[in-house]
Amino acid sequence: DAGVTQSPTHLIKTRGQQVTLRCSPKSGHDTVSWYQQALGQGPQFIFQYYEEEERQRGNFPDRFSGHQFPNYSSELNVNALLLGDSALYLCASLAWADPYNEQFFGPGTRLTVL
Amino acid sequence: RKEVEQDPGPFNVPEGATVAFNCTYSNSASQSFFWYRQDCRKEPKLLMSVYSSGNEDGRFTAQLNRASQYISLLIRDSKLSDSATYLCVVKDMGNTPLVFGKGTRLSVIA
Numbered sequence: 001d002a003g004v005t006q007s008p009t010h011l012i013k014t015r016g017q018q019v020t021l022r023c024s025p026k027s028g029h030d031t032v033s034w035y036q037q038a039l040g041q042g043p044q045f046i047f048q049y050y051e052e053e054e055r056q057r058g059n060f061p062d063r064f065s066g067h068q069f070p071n072y073s074s075e076l077n078v079n080a081l082l083l084g085d086s087a088l089y090l091c092a093s094l095a096w097a098d099p100y101n102e103q104f105f106g107p108g109t110r111l112t113v114l
Numbered sequence: 115r116k117e118v119e120q121d122p123g124p125f126n127v128p129e130g131a132t133v134a135f136n137c138t139y140s141n142s143a144s145q146s147f148f149w150y151r152q153d154c155r156k157e158p159k160l161l162m163s164v165y166s167s168g169n170e171d172g173r174f175t176a177q178l179n180r181a182s183q184y185i186s187l188l189i190r191d192s193k194l195s196d197s198a199t200y201l202c203v204v205k206d207m208g209n210t211p212l213v214f215g216k217g218t219r220l221s222v223i224a
Contacts, residue, residue, distance in 0.1 A: 033211060042118070042201055042214030043158065056211060090157055092212070099209045100146060105157035 002027060004093050004106035012112045013081050021076045021109045025093030031055075032074040033103070034066060037088040049074050050096050078111075086113045117141060118215035120202050126221045131192050135218045137185040137202030144213075146205040147178055149187045151198045152217065158201055161187075192222045 005024045013019050025032050031050045035043035045058035049068035068074045072093075078085055088110050092103040120137045127133050139147075147164040162169065164176040164185055175188040185202055202215040 031209065035212075035214075040122075040216070042216045043212070045211035045213070048209070048211060050209070055209065058211065088155075096209060102160050103212060105159070107157050110155075 004029075004091055004104050006089075006091050006106035006109050008109060009107065010110045010112075012114065014114050015081055015083060017081050017113075018077065018079045019081060019111060021078075021089050021091075021111070022073065023076070023091030023093075023106055024073045025091075026104050029093035029095050029104070030072050031094050031096045032068060032072065033092045033094075034074070034076045035090040035092065036060070036085075037090060037108075038084075039087070043090055046076065081113045083113050086111060116215075117213050118202055118204055120215035120218050122216055122218060124219040124221055126223060127192055128223055129192060129194060131222075132188065132190045133192055133220065134189075135187045135200055135202075135220075137187075137215055139183050139185070139202075139204045139213075141204065141206070141213075142183060143206055144183075144204040145207045147185050148203040148205070148212075149174075149176055149185075150201040150203055150214075152201055153198050158214075161200070189220075192220075194222050194224060196220060197222045 033048040034046040037043040047057045052068045063079045088108045091106040094103045149161040150158040151161045152158040168177045173190045177186045199217040201217045
């Protein structure tokens with residue numbers, strides 16, 4: 001049973017560029033949430049996708065956008081990258097019908113913006 | 115005031131010691147409570163859920179005080195392998211996001 005997978009594992013970009021990160025949820029899960037974890041901080045919620053729609057959004061600017069595909073996988077896009085976007089980006093999956101069950105995190109994508 | 119507050123540490127303790135972490139949360143509507151463990155440069159993993167009656171899992175004991183909006187984690191007989199960052203997490207009802215504290219760093223020393 002594959003867990004949550006994310007790609008790529010590491011990424012280096014320069015300011016102003018755009019980036020796309022990918023996530024495949026755990027088998028049986030249909031909901032994907034994205035979190036940003038800056039160095040020395042706890043993960044911060046970006047947004048959540050279910051049934052290919054953004055269901056909830058944290059306090060992040062419109063430069064952060066996402067998408068969910070019919071197979072439940074998801075993408076996080078960040079436009080006009082800033083130095084402050086350097087962080088570990090985590091994807092978590094769960095089943096929408098069981099919101100109190102454990103959310104499983106992927107290994108993350110470490111983004112460095114130069 | 116931050117939603118979830120933790121002492122960032124680091125806590126440096128010898129093997130075999132007992133160590134306690136505390137956490138406070140500001141949202142009285144929070145319904146679910148957890149401790150996650152995060153190893154260096156890895157993803158967070160659920161250590162244990164926290165219930166009002168308190169719960170224990172081996173060397174780990176978690177307590178919740180809803181009136182004081184306070185959560186604790188006690189680790190007994192610390193092992194070198196317990197070295198990690200411990201994240202206090204709360205959640206509202208339904209399909210709402212996890213809200214993390216900054217984490218408390220623990221180093222267990224031989």
